[in-house]
Amino acid sequence: MTTAIETRGLTKQLGDVLAVDDLDLSISSGTVYGFVGPNGAGKTTTIRMLVGLLSPDAGTALVDGTAASNRKELTDTVGYLPAEAPLYDELTGREQLQYAAQFRRLDDGDRVEHALERYDLVDAADRRVSGYSTGMRRKLGLAQATLHDPPILILDEPLNGLDPGATRTVRELVNEVSDDGTTVMISSHDLATVESICDQVGIVSDGRLVADASPESLSASVAEDADLEAAVIELTDQ
Numbered sequence: 001m002t003t004a005i006e007t008r009g010l011t012k013q014l015g016d017v018l019a020v021d022d023l024d025l026s027i028s029s030g031t032v033y034g035f036v037g038p039n040g041a042g043k044t045t046t047i048r049m050l051v052g053l054l055s056p057d058a059g060t061a062l063v064d065g066t067a068a069s070n071r072k073e074l075t076d077t078v079g080y081l082p083a084e085a086p087l088y089d090e091l092t093g094r095e096q097l098q099y100a101a102q103f104r105r106l107d108d109g110d111r112v113e114h115a116l117e118r119y120d121l122v123d124a125a126d127r128r129v130s131g132y133s134t135g136m137r138r139k140l141g142l143a144q145a146t147l148h149d150p151p152i153l154i155l156d157e158p159l160n161g162l163d164p165g166a167t168r169t170v171r172e173l174v175n176e177v178s179d180d181g182t183t184v185m186i187s188s189h190d191l192a193t194v195e196s197i198c199d200q201v202g203i204v205s206d207g208r209l210v211a212d213a214s215p216e217s218l219s220a221s222v223a224e225d226a227d228l229e230a231a232v233i234e235l236t237d238q
């Protein structure tokens, strides 16, 4: 099995904080990987290094075998959704996706219409993004991040602030793209959802990886009837 994402000794200091501390990650292709841990554990900082938005102080990050700093080469390979979706408020939802399609030189107009349907945004497609709710913005952000069908999808807190319906949409998307062989890395505090969709979960605390295994093994490692939430609390000393 090939490795989609690999870090060795990844380290980043931000101000006085050692945000990521000698982190070794290995995510096999096709895995749905949950990246969890307390507030301030270093998840976003790690992800920003994986998508080439931050340079590590030490260590290496490879995405699809290419240095993560090489953003240009990874444009077609990676779909990335940050916690705040990068959207233009003055555009309509449809225009936003058309803009993203042009940026990526995707000439297929059907792709945009298909994405609007897939994310249940057809009725809102001609409204300006400035009037979208949190869930609608997230869905549009996801539509944008997946427009080019990237083989690797990195989602930073995609479930934050979503109602159950929108959470289900994200869950279904992850299951769907995973069935097609896409590798998905997803950081989240919604541990029940992570438990239900992820094959493997990495737990970070104070910038370090404290555990990395299937949700079932992590739960079983703390108690017979434990769930992932109990495991995360136990393993991160919360």
Ligand SMILES: Nc1ncnc2c1ncn2[C@@H]1O[C@H](COP(=O)(O)OP(=O)(O)OP(=O)(O)O)[C@@H](O)[C@H]1O
Residues within 6 Å of the ligand: 014, 015, 016, 017, 018, 019, 037, 038, 039, 040, 041, 042, 043, 044, 045, 046
């Ligand atoms: N620009 C910055 N300057 C100084 N410290 C920072 C900066 N950005 C993040 N940090 C610190 O780095 C650490 C890791 O932050 P990071 O955002 O990666 O954590 P996280 O696991 O994503 O947290 P959360 O779950 O709350 O989003 C935290 O202690 C945070 O306060």
